[in-house]
Amino acid sequence: MTSFAPSLAEFRAASRLATFVPTTADLPWLVGYACAFFGAHHVAAEWGGHGYYSLLYPAAGFRMALLWLRGPRLVGGVVVAEILVQLATGIIDPASAEWSTHLVGVIRPPLVYALVVLLVRTMAARAKTSMSVAPMPLGLASVGAPVAAALTSLPWSLLRPDLTGVSGLRDVVTSLTGFVVGDLLGVLLLTPPLLWLVELATSTSAGTSTRPARPDIAAVTEAVLVLAASFATEVLLGAIGLGTPHTPVLLAVAWIGLRFGRTASWLSIIVVAAMVLPQTAMPMQMAERLALHMSLASIMVVGYLAGSFADAQARMRVDLERRDRLLFQAERLKTLRAMSVAVIHEISQPLSTLAIEAKHLHELTVSADPEIASTAALIDRKAAALSILVRRLRRFGGRTVDQPTPLPLATLIDTVAALAQPEAKARNVKLSIESVDPDLVVLAQEVELAQAIVNLVRNAVQAGGSEPVRLTVNTEGDRARIMVVNRPRTDRPVQPGMGVGVLVARAIVEAHGGSLVRDSDANGAMRATIVLPLLRNPE
Amino acid sequence: MQPRNETRCEPASGLVYVVDDDRDLGAAVARLLSRHGHVATPFLDPAPLLEIYPQAPAHCIVTDVMMGDIDGFDFADRVRALDSTVAIVFMTAWPTTANAVDSVRRYGGLDYLEKPIDEDRLLAAVCEGVAWSKAQRLASARTAMLTPRQRQVFDLLVKGHNNQAIAIALDISPKTVEDHRAAIVAKTGTNGIAQLIALAG
Secondary structure (H helix, E strand, C coil), rough: CCCHHHHHHHHHHHHHEEEEECCCCHHHHHHHHHHHHHHHHHHHHCCEECCCCCCCCHHHHHHHHHHHHHHHHHHHHHHHHHHHHHHHHHHCCCCCCHHHHHHHHHHHHHHHHHHHHHHHHHHHHHCHHHHHCCHHHHHHHHHHHHHHHHHHHHHHHCCCCHCCCCCCCHHHHHHHHHHHHHHHHHHHHHHHHHHHHHHHHHHHHCCCCCCCCCCCHHEEEHHHHHHHHHHHHHHHHHHHHCCCCCHHHHHHHHHHHHCCCCHHHHHHHHHHHHHHHHHHHHEEEEEEHHHHHHHHHHHHHHHHHHHHHHHHHHHHHHHHHHHHHHHHHHHHHHHHHHHHHHHHHHHHHHHHHHHHHHHHHHHHHHCCCHHHHHHHHHHHHHHHHHHHHHHHHCCCCCCCCCCCCEEEEHHHHHHHHHHHHHHHHHHHCCEEEEECCCCCEEEEEEHHHHHHHHHHHHHHHHHCCCCCCCEEEEECEEEEEEEEEECCCCCCCCCCCHHHHHHHHHHHHHHHHCEEEEEEEECCCCEEEEEEEEEECCC | CCCCCCCHHHHHCCCEEEEEHHHHHHHHHHHHHHCCCEEEEEECCCCHHHHHHHCCCCCCEECCCCCCCCCCHHHHHHHHHHCCEEEEEEEEECCCCCCHHHHHCCEEEEEEEEECCHHHHHHHHHHHHHHHHHHHHHHHHHHHCCCCCHHHCCCHHHCCCCHHHHHHHHCCCHHHHHHHHHHHHHHHCCCCCCHHHHCCC
């Protein structure tokens, strides 16, 4: 087994590089992206200007949606797709002398977008504040990426003003502002609906319903009234000659976002955009257009972040409620455990007598009438089995603060089998357990780890199905992989409350430095995989 | 009727007391031990046993840990005070790691058995306990015959001192030490220093 270890390590290093190469599953996404990018890029030309491409750049929205959905690892594919599109449309002309400048200009934004997505995701995974609760990270990335992309173009504009066609501080600032505004509008207008569409499409095919609840009439009325009032205020202010400040709309959108979440804030953003954008598509003063788009961008940023924040808060509240329920359940489990320990004690006393006497009876009747002998033998066997079960149960329920010790996986699986077998039998589900290599040892708290696996096996058993529940152990380099595989009955919805066992199992496995992944294969089989670090042989 | 298919522990059959507040279990364990050649008596309560103990010391005591007035560990301490050569085996329906360690380290228990009792382990523990107790009594019986001076020489001998060193330590002549040694060997029936050390064990 050990001789494979180096080749496995090489394989893993290679596969780390390979994650940046798009898979076949990514290809339709990339092709779709190239088409969308091509279309959106040209639509954007309507709002074009000097020193920047456009004050409304929907292509950035597609880019953000793709990178968020499929992960920043797709950066290579996105860059290639954008280069190909720009080659086809002649933006990058290999024959021209400035082709390399244009190439860099095309490569830079997707690179920065991917970097921002990566950063935000890493931060969200580590942070424990409301900023890291979905959909807040997406909101942060949607605002951060356009700004970062524009900032990275700054050195370029300063160093090579001749090539970018921008000279002077005023032009540079104009160009950057245009860039930020264009990308912000594109991302905030397009990314949320694109991600919703994908979510809707994938969730309906999987059969689980995550569609948003039907909007409440009162909420819709309130939002519409607030928005309408803000527009009216703006019109009124304009009519009495105070100019057209956009603060009322900004406040209205922020209010709607905080009150009703991301969907509502995005819808009001769309309404605002639909009123502003047709005006700015017409020929107008550059400064005026920029001002309008900047206002629009700020309304969008504020609205979208407010909506995301409200959603994140709502999500945290739901999480908190679930945790409260779990705590309550844990409390009940504690009581139950205390009761079982008491019951085990009460049973173990008479059972001791019973087992001793049954064995004696068995010994006495060996040469007696076969009928009596076999009955006595049966009683003895059952009493002995019950004694072992009670001892094992007590070990399971009693000690919890033991130090982790080296534990052969074969022993662990034996314990699990003994604990899970009765329920499997009662439910008429076959438990198929492959023999385990006795040399596989992990550092573990036996009781806890057994509990984790028992939880997974019990879930699998409770999910029913005609096929046996399989429990297998194998290795993957220096880690052990314990798998519970079953094929749940399709005619029955997922049982509520099944999550607690898995949550407990995950917490235990992670405390052991391992991981727990649950997935299903193409044939509908459910698979729970525990990966644990193996204890190295001292040799 | 002879019990079959088990290891009889003939050389170490001894007097055993079983203490458990569950009358049936105590009786069953006592009968089990009797079937395996020991002379076993069940007791429901440690107090009466402590009263009669000086008149009838046992080789081994099998006792429950959780009992009424006197718990198993308390009982073990009191019995030890009466007789340091009795082996004690604990059994319990509430096993804890701390108690398991204490029972062996602090109370000199030979084993700590979890209920329901593992029969083979109980029999092995009692057998070992009886053998240990008998060896202890034999050794103390032998050394009990020594005179105070012989006892001093014996104590120094088993610590590994030679005749010369013992003579200096006790301020007697090496020839006298030699005489005491011969007397010690004769009285204890031992043969050589190794057996003497084992006796002191």
